[in-house]
Amino acid sequence: MGLIENIKSFSEKEKLGTEKNGLLQSFLAKGFPTIKEEEWKYTSLKKIVANDFSVEGNGTTISENDIEKYTLGFEHKIIFLAGVLISKPNIEGVSISDFSDFETKNNDAISGLNSALAKKGFTIKVESNTIVESPIEILFFSNTKNDNFVQHRNKIVVGDNAQIKFVERIQNLSDAKCFVNHFTQISIGENANIEYNKIQDNSKNSILIDNMNIYQLQDANAIVNTLIFGGAFTRNTLNFEQNGSNCDSNMNGISILDNNQFADNHTFVDHKQPYCRSNEMYKGVYLGNSKGVFNGKIMVRPDAQKIDAFQSNNNLLLSENATIDSKPQLEIYADDVKCSHGCTIGQLDDNALFYMRSRGIRKKEAGAVLTYAFASEAVNNMSIPEVKKMAQKLIAKKLNVDLDFNL
Numbered sequence: 001m002g003l004i005e006n007i008k009s010f011s012e013k014e015k016l017g018t019e020k021n022g023l024l025q026s027f028l029a030k031g032f033p034t035i036k037e038e039e040w041k042y043t044s045l046k047k048i049v050a051n052d053f054s055v056e057g058n059g060t061t062i063s064e065n066d067i068e069k070y071t072l073g074f075e076h077k078i079i080f081l082a083g084v085l086i087s088k089p090n091i092e093g094v095s096i097s098d099f100s101d102f103e104t105k106n107n108d109a110i111s112g113l114n115s116a117l118a119k120k121g122f123t124i125k126v127e128s129n130t131i132v133e134s135p136i137e138i139l140f141f142s143n144t145k146n147d148n149f150v151q152h153r154n155k156i157v158v159g160d161n162a163q164i165k166f167v168e169r170i171q172n173l174s175d176a177k178c179f180v181n182h183f184t185q186i187s188i189g190e191n192a193n194i195e196y197n198k199i200q201d202n203s204k205n206s207i208l209i210d211n212m213n214i215y216q217l218q219d220a221n222a223i224v225n226t227l228i229f230g231g232a233f234t235r236n237t238l239n240f241e242q243n244g245s246n247c248d249s250n251m252n253g254i255s256i257l258d259n260n261q262f263a264d265n266h267t268f269v270d271h272k273q274p275y276c277r278s279n280e281m282y283k284g285v286y287l288g289n290s291k292g293v294f295n296g297k298i299m300v301r302p303d304a305q306k307i308d309a310f311q312s313n314n315n316l317l318l319s320e321n322a323t324i325d326s327k328p329q330l331e332i333y334a335d336d337v338k339c340s341h342g343c344t345i346g347q348l349d350d351n352a353l354f355y356m357r358s359r360g361i362r363k364k365e366a367g368a369v370l371t372y373a374f375a376s377e378a379v380n381n382m383s384i385p386e387v388k389k390m391a392q393k394l395i396a397k398k399l400n401v402d403l404d405f406n407l
Contacts, residue, residue, distance in 0.1 A: 003049045003149060003179075004031065007117070010055035016116065023116035030109045039108065042293045042325040043235060043264045048207055053149035053179055055117070062086075062141050062173070070171050072386040076136040083120030083140070083150055093130030094164070097123045102155050104185050104213060108237075111211050114183045118153035121183075128159030128189065135165040135197075135384055140180075142170075147177040154182075160189035160217075167197045167387060172206045179207040186212065188220040190244065195223040197387050201230035201394055204259075211237045218244030218273075225382050228255040228263045229394045237266040242304075245273045252378040253282035254391065256371075256398040257290035257322075264293035267311075271304040278308075283378045284315040285371055285398075286322035297329040298339060305334050311341035316348065316374055318367075368401040 011024050032049050033040040062081050071077065078096060079087040085098040099121045104111075122138070140152060158164060172178040188194055200208065208231055214222050228234050240249040255263045269278040284292045294313040315324045328341040348370050356366035372395055379391045396402060 003051060003053050004028070006053060006055050006149070007113075011117070020116045023112045027109050027113045027116065033109055039266065039295070042295075043262075048179065048233060051147060051177065051179075053147050053177070055149050062143065066141065066173055067139070070139060070169055071137060072167060072390060074137045074167065074386070075134045076132075078122060078136065078138045080120070080122075080140045082142055082144065083152055085122065089136070091132060091136070093127040093162075094132060095125045099123070099153060100155070101153075102185065104183075110181060110209055111183060114151050114153055114181050114211070118151035118183070120151065121153040121155075123154070124156045126156075126158045126162045126164050129161045130159065131163045132165070135167050135386075138166055138168040140168075140170040141173055142178045142180075143173040144176055144178070145174060147179075149179045150181070152180060152182045154184040156184065156186045156194075158186070158188045158192045158194050161191045162189065163193045165195040165197070165384060167199065167384065169199045170202060170208060172203045175203075175205065177205040177207065178203075180209070182208060182210045184210075184212045186214045186222070188214065188216045188222055190217045191219040192217075193221045195225070195383060197225045197382065197384065198227065198236070199387070199390065200226065200228045200234055203230065204232055206231040207233045209235045211239075213239045213241070214249070215241050215243060216247045216249065219246045220244065221248040221250075223250040223252075223383075225387065226251075226253040226265065227387075227391055227394065228253070228257070229398055231261065233262045235264045235266070238268070240269045240278065242270060242272055242276045245275045247273070247276040249276075249278040250381075251280035251282070252381045253280075254375050254378050255283070255292055256285040256375070256395060257292065258287040258398060259289060261288075261290045262292075265295070267296040269298050269309065271298070271300045271307045271309065274303065274305045274307070276304065276307055279310045280312065281378050281381065282313045283375045284313070284324060285318060285375065286315065286324060287318045287398075289319070289321045291322070292324040294324070294326045294328070294343070296327070296341070297331065298341065300332040300334050300337055300339065302333040305336045307334065307337040307339065309337070309339040313343045314374070315343075315345045316371065317345065318347065318371070365401055368396070368399040371395070371399060
């Protein structure tokens with residue numbers, strides 16, 4: 001059986017309520033998105049959904065060594081095993097609990113499926129005026145023996161004037177295929193600040209569809225950094241909705257892929273109020289038979305005057321077989337704005353390579369240094385030193401060289 005049939009069987013056993021069953025039936029009527037849909041034009045799920053994934057597999061145990069291997073060593077850690085919360089910190093002004101259902105705008109069929117089936121994830125509430133100095137690590141581990149399809153559904157509410165940072169990692173510890181449908185909703189109060197870092201360096205059999213919706217009130221500031229190095233298939237959809245004036249929405253992304261890896265970054269910034277800003281910078285490096293997709297859209301509503309929006313997608317193709325599809329977009333209905341977007345696709349500069357080799361640097365290391373320099377602009381926008389250091393290590397690992405210098 002394929003994944004659709006397994007979802008049907010699972011839902012029949014679970015006996016979903018009326019609302020959730022309605023969401024599921026809506027999904028089953030449409031099925032998984034196909035390349036006939038504009039938002040999935042360059043991203044095919046056909047081979048993935050043909051797999052016989054079980055729905056909601058259970059984990060066994062996890063060792064301290066596993067945790068230490070994948071943690072960045074922060075004081076505060078939230079740890080999940082197969083979607084079940086097994087450890088959480090006590091932080092003044094912050095409440096952390098496991099899954100609690102909530103309504104949201106379903107952007108597509110996969111988000112609707114998550115709404116229908118999800119029973120695992122977290123709920124975090126940050127009280128107004130709370131400042132958390134140390135980042136909070138969120139670790140999702142999976143170690144099932146069978147190929148499985150799991151749903152995570154998360155909610156974060158940040159009160160007025162609060163400040164908080166997160167570092168999230170989803171990690172498959174087994175050789176089984178793991179397909180994660182991950183949804184996070186973040187509501188940010190007035191004059192609040194949040195930074196969310198996603199480290200996506202999963203195993204070669206891992207598949208991730210990650211949807212994040214962020215809602216901002218007046219003077220709210222949000223930063224999302226995405227590092228994609230591992231996994232067979234990754235799709236990130238990041239939606240910002242600015243519901244107050246003087247908001248800042250910032251996105252930085254780095255993808256370094258090889259072999260047959262695939263990564264798709266979708267962004268949408270909805271400027272609904274005046275005097276707001278958005279800045280997105282996505283860098284991609286593609287080797288082997290890898291493929292990348294970038295689809296970014298900036299929307300400026302009629303009443304959203306004085307908007308300052310910037311969007312950039314820059315890519316390096318380091319193999320004849322690597323490909324990238326890039327589609328930056330502006331949709332503007334206001335007349336007093338400053339908006340720009342752009343895309344570049346190219347290779348390493350031969351003159352720069354020749355210069356470095358003439359100074360005694362081997363070709364491999366010279367290429368790695370130039371590649372790191374290309375990606376460093378996005379890395380330098382990240383505020384957490386430990387995340388920067390990890391980015392450097394992962395870049396060196398992907399390029400199979402030793403980059404022995406500090407960020």
